[in-house]
Amino acid sequence: MWWRRGVVYEVYPRSFQDTDGDGVGDLRGVAGRMPYIADLGVDAIWLTPFFASPMRDFGYDISDHCAVDPSFGTLEDFDALVAAAHDHGIKVVLDFVPNHTSDLHPWFEASRSSRESAKRDWYIWRDGNPPNNWVAVFGGPAWEWDEATGQSYYHAYLPEQPDLDWRNPEVRGAMLAVLRFWKARGVDGFRVDAMRQVLKDPSLRDNPRNPEHRGPASEYASLIPEFTTDLDEVQEVVAAIRSEIGDEHLFMAEVTAPIERLVRYYGAEGEGAHLPFNFHLIFNDWSADAIASLIERYESALPEGAWPNWVLGNHDQSRVASRVGPGQARVAAMLLLTLRGTPTIYFGDELGMVDVEVPPERVVDPAGRDPERSPMPWTGEPGRGFCAAGVEPWLPFGDASLNAAAQEADPRSMLALHRRLLALRRDSDDLAEGAYATLVAGPEVLAYRRGTGTAVALNLTGAPAVAPVRGEIVLTTELDGREGERVDGGLALRPGEGAILREGA
Numbered sequence: 323m324w325w326r327r328g329v330v331y332e333v334y335p336r337s338f339q340d341t342d343g344d345g346v347g348d349l350r351g352v353a354g355r356m357p358y359i360a361d362l363g364v365d366a367i368w369l370t371p372f373f374a375s376p377m378r379d380f381g382y383d384i385s386d387h388c389a390v391d392p393s394f395g396t397l398e399d400f401d402a403l404v405a406a407a408h409d410h411g412i413k414v415v416l417d418f419v420p421n422h423t424s425d426l427h428p429w430f431e432a433s434r435s436s437r438e439s440a441k442r443d444w445y446i447w448r449d450g451n452p453p454n455n456w457v458a459v460f461g462g463p464a465w466e467w468d469e470a471t472g473q474s475y476y477h478a479y480l481p482e483q484p485d486l487d488w489r490n491p492e493v494r495g496a497m498l499a500v501l502r503f504w505k506a507r508g509v510d511g512f513r514v515d516a517m518r519q520v521l522k523d524p525s526l527r528d529n530p531r532n533p534e535h536r537g538p539a540s541e542y543a544s545l546i547p548e549f550t551t552d553l554d555e556v557q558e559v560v561a562a563i564r565s566e567i568g569d570e571h572l573f574m575a576e577v578t579a580p581i582e583r584l585v586r587y588y589g590a591e592g593e594g595a596h597l598p599f600n601f602h603l604i605f606n607d608w609s610a611d612a613i614a615s616l617i618e619r620y621e622s623a624l625p626e627g628a629w630p631n632w633v634l635g636n637h638d639q640s641r642v643a644s645r646v647g648p649g650q651a652r653v654a655a656m657l658l659l660t661l662r663g664t665p666t667i668y669f670g671d672e673l674g675m676v677d678v679e680v681p682p683e684r685v686v687d688p689a690g691r692d693p694e695r696s697p698m699p700w701t702g703e704p705g706r707g708f709c710a711a712g713v714e715p716w717l718p719f720g721d722a723s724l725n726a727a728a729q730e731a732d733p734r735s736m737l738a739l740h741r742r743l744l745a746l747r748r749d750s751d752d753l754a755e756g757a758y759a760t761l762v763a764g765p766e767v768l769a770y771r772r773g774t775g776t777a778v779a780l781n782l783t784g785a786p787a788v789a790p791v792r793g794e795i796v797l798t799t800e801l802d803g804r805e806g807e808r809v810d811g812g813l814a815l816r817p818g819e820g821a822i823l824r825e826g827a
């Protein structure tokens with residue numbers, strides 16, 4: 323259960339560190355940056371897919387689950403990365419993509435070769451073009467017609483990502499073996515992709531129309547995905563994956579769902595995910611009362627014994643500093659790292675990275691997620707320390723002034739704030755494990771108590787505000803010397819300022 327006190331750092335390997343001169347990050351690059359990751363003070367890295375892939379969805383289209391894509395290196399590089407991580411006390415969590423493969427996976431090549439193929443029913447083939455009204459997450463019909471065999475196959479995402487049929491025991495067996503392969507190589511856990519999607523209605527009922535949708539009918543949101551996501555039987559697949567992952571390894575699951583559906587993914591004792599990702603902060607209004615109400619709804623929906631978790635950013639979402647704006651980025655970091663539960667930090671958010679403008683000719687992602695995937699700026703030099711000067715990075719960089727080296731040298735930087743927050747959290751039982759209780763919920767300030775004696779007060783506005791909390795300031799978002807200040811009659815917070823206090827001190 324190391325993850326209860328742990329903090330997970332998401333590394334998108336394409337964008338972390340290039341060592342072989344192709345402008346694409348690689349596994350050696352991640353291994354070489356382990357001292358930085360350890361100094362930051364996180365406990366685990368989650369590596370997004372680095373497996374063999376045609377990269378139509380940048381690794382979420384896998385053509386060999388047990389091979390490293392040559393653009394990222396080799397299996398030996400992977401072993402060296404795990405060794406480097408473990409030497410630094412960092413756990414390694416891999417992405418597991420059960421829902422679909424690449425259309426170039428040998429399983430799918432066999433499946434599409436003929437209706438008689440032994441692998442035909444490893445994927446979802448049906449008569450009709452299209453067999454029903456289902457829409458793909460990235461837009462357009464979720465069915466692709468195959469002229470040669472006269473049937474359509476289902477794909478929740480791109481046509482190049484055919485969905486596996488998890489109702490087929492052979493598919494289950496083959497996919498669970500992938501987990502065993504990586505466990506044997508020493509990994510510490512898995513983040514399971516698209517967990518809600520793994521089973522679809524076998525009778526292919528049409529999804530109902532979404533009455534609130536305004537855009538074209540080809541958009542995913544035009545329908546309510548009642549028969550393609552979150553079927554009750556998905557919990558059986560969750561349990562099968564959990565029984566393979568076990569109790570010592572972490573099982574995080576990607577679940578985008580309303581809170582009451584989300585918490586079902588904790589499952590019965592020993593049968594669910596340890597941490598079904600809680601993305602609700604990403605989509606919530608950024609105001610003190612709205613955040614307080616979200617925290618309370620989530621906390622009270624958690625089943626007995628379930629450990630919470632919080633996410634503010636990942637490789638699919640606009641950067642948190644862009645979403646909340648520069649005036650709130652520090653408050654956001656303090657919130658994420660002081661809530662009850664395991665936080666996930668998206669690489670670069672510790673620097674306050676923002677979405678990077680990508681000119682049309684350099685857009686590569688089919689779903690428009692390039693701005694949040696811009697490479698890590700290690701320095702302000704050409705190549706940003708990510709790749710050699712003169713090498714074209716796979717995505718453009720942002721403003722040169724935002725970089726890790728500059729922030730290393732600045733004791734008040736976002737990076738410094740993250741290190742301080744993470745160190746404090748590590749040393750504080752209140753912050754790491756203590757109960758959550760709202761003290762003040764808006765309109766300007768959100769304040770809460772953690773455990774028995776730690777208060778957090780956050781000014782969610784761009785104007786000064788007073789928080790009715792007491793104690794001694796341990797840390798503020800501005801890092802400008804308020805530590806040690808005693809607060810009795812209300813804490814005056816500057817715009818976008820947050821503070822952690824030791825109560826009763």
Ligand code: NOJ
Nearest residue numbers: 379382479515516637638
């Ligand atoms: C969720 C992943 O985070 C995203 O990047 C990917 O495109 C889809 N699942 C499909 O695998």
